[in-house]
Amino acid sequence: xxxxxxxxxxxxxxxxxxxxxxxxxxxxxxxxxxxxxxxxxxxxxxxxxxxxxxxxxxxxxxxxxxxxxxxxxxxxxxxxxxxxxxxxxxxxxxxxxxxxxxxxxxxxxxxxxxxxxxxxxxxxxxxxxxxxxxxxxxxxxxxxxxxxxxxxxxx
Amino acid sequence: xxxxxxxxxxxxxxxxxxxxxxxxxxxxxxxxxxxxxxxxxxxxxxxxxxxxxxxxxxxxxxxxxxxxxxxxxxxxxxxxxxxxxxxxxxxxxxxxxxxxxxxxxxxxxxxxxxxxxxxxxxxxxxxxxxxxxxxxxxxxxxxxxxxxxxxxxxx
DNA sequence: CATCAATCGTTCGAATTCGAATAATCAGAC
DNA sequence: GTCTGATTATTCGAATTCGAACGATTGATG
Numbered sequence: 001x002x003x004x005x006x007x008x009x010x011x012x013x014x015x016x017x018x019x020x021x022x023x024x025x026x027x028x029x030x031x032x033x034x035x036x037x038x039x040x041x042x043x044x045x046x047x048x049x050x051x052x053x054x055x056x057x058x059x060x061x062x063x064x065x066x067x068x069x070x071x072x073x074x075x076x077x078x079x080x081x082x083x084x085x086x087x088x089x090x091x092x093x094x095x096x097x098x099x100x101x102x103x104x105x106x107x108x109x110x111x112x113x114x115x116x117x118x119x120x121x122x123x124x125x126x127x128x129x130x131x132x133x134x135x136x137x138x139x140x141x142x143x144x145x146x147x148x149x150x151x152x153x154x155x
Numbered sequence: 156x157x158x159x160x161x162x163x164x165x166x167x168x169x170x171x172x173x174x175x176x177x178x179x180x181x182x183x184x185x186x187x188x189x190x191x192x193x194x195x196x197x198x199x200x201x202x203x204x205x206x207x208x209x210x211x212x213x214x215x216x217x218x219x220x221x222x223x224x225x226x227x228x229x230x231x232x233x234x235x236x237x238x239x240x241x242x243x244x245x246x247x248x249x250x251x252x253x254x255x256x257x258x259x260x261x262x263x264x265x266x267x268x269x270x271x272x273x274x275x276x277x278x279x280x281x282x283x284x285x286x287x288x289x290x291x292x293x294x295x296x297x298x299x300x301x302x303x304x305x306x307x308x309x310x
Numbered sequence: 311c312a313t314c315a316a317t318c319g320t321t322c323g324a325a326t327t328c329g330a331a332t333a334a335t336c337a338g339a340c
Numbered sequence: 341g342t343c344t345g346a347t348t349a350t351t352c353g354a355a356t357t358c359g360a361a362c363g364a365t366t367g368a369t370g
Binding site: 005007010011013014015016017018020021022023024025026027028029030031054068119120122123125126127128129131133134135136137138140141142143144145146147148149 | 160162165166168169170171172173175176177178179180181182183184185186209223274275277278280281282283284286288289290291292293295296297298299300301302303304
């Protein structure tokens with residue numbers, strides 16, 4: 001099940017794990033995206049607003065780092081958030097290359113209003129796994145993610 | 156680490172698991188996308204070609220089901236693959252609403268050439284986890300994904 | 311046979327996402 | 341101070357992705 005691929009056992013195992021990881025993530029994302037869409041924003045926009053709410057104003061570069069997105073992507077998403085009046089851009093005084101992004105009152109109100117429901121929704125989605133198994137999953141993902149970001153090889 | 160959010164313990168745990176799941180998936184996807192890009196295709200296109208290679212020709216609707224993508228998305232991706240001469244569309248004779256998609260010789264050659272390297276790459280990415288831990292991860296993801304697809308509630 | 315609802319694919323508009331190329335700014339070397 | 345290289349954000353082109361609206365086709369119902 002998962003992959004209909006017949007190969008070496010280690011390949012079958014890794015591919016099966018891979019496909020299940022992707023499908024689970026897809027399902028979680030789709031559910032959360034549908035939920036935040038009711039408030040008129042996308043999951044990417046939600047990520048920016050939530051980061052600004054919990055960590056405060058920061059440069060676009062920092063946002064890209066936190067959210068693992070490219071610089072050009074952040075520019076586009078901030079453009080759309082700014083057009084909706086949810087964030088504001090400010091050229092940093094002591095380094096005019098940097099643009100700091102902050103929540104507007106409207107943006108703060110919105111994200112503060114929808115975040116609790118978002119958190120509850122995540123709790124509910126993950127409630128299929130016991131607390132111990134949630135921790136297991138987090139640990140496995142942490143190990144996996146670590147080994148990839150650190151092993152930046154080319155071959 | 157992960158979320159800088161202070162809330163109820165069950166919320167912190169679920170959010171932490173969620174963020175690590177997303178980041179791990181992002182890292183894996185980015186690595187594989189960079190690899191297939193060397194052959195001039197995207198990860199979405201790769202998914203279609205690989206499905207057709209291992210399961211044979213099928214309708215666009217079936218492809219969307221396998222890959223968890225919308226119908227309009229499949230149309231677009233198939234458009235791009237067709238333009239590159241990698242797949243062919245055939246109106247099904249006994250039901251002219253359906254369009255079957257199949258690999259062209261060029262498409263088959265391409266996917267057969269790059270799939271082994273792709274599989275090896277996945278094996279390497281997941282080698283940070285022992286075989287047992289890979290199976291654990293797969294099982295946790297399967298449980299998580301199942302509970303979401305089956306529990307199609309609204310609230 | 312005619313109509314009507316369901317199914318399948320396409321089209322459209324909008325947002326995301328990337329990499330490459332570009333512009334503005336800054337920091338260091340001289 | 342000036343030049344050079346690095347950093348930061350923007351722009352551009354292309355692909356992905358979705359939902360909604362639409363057209364074509366089918367199957368069922370009368």
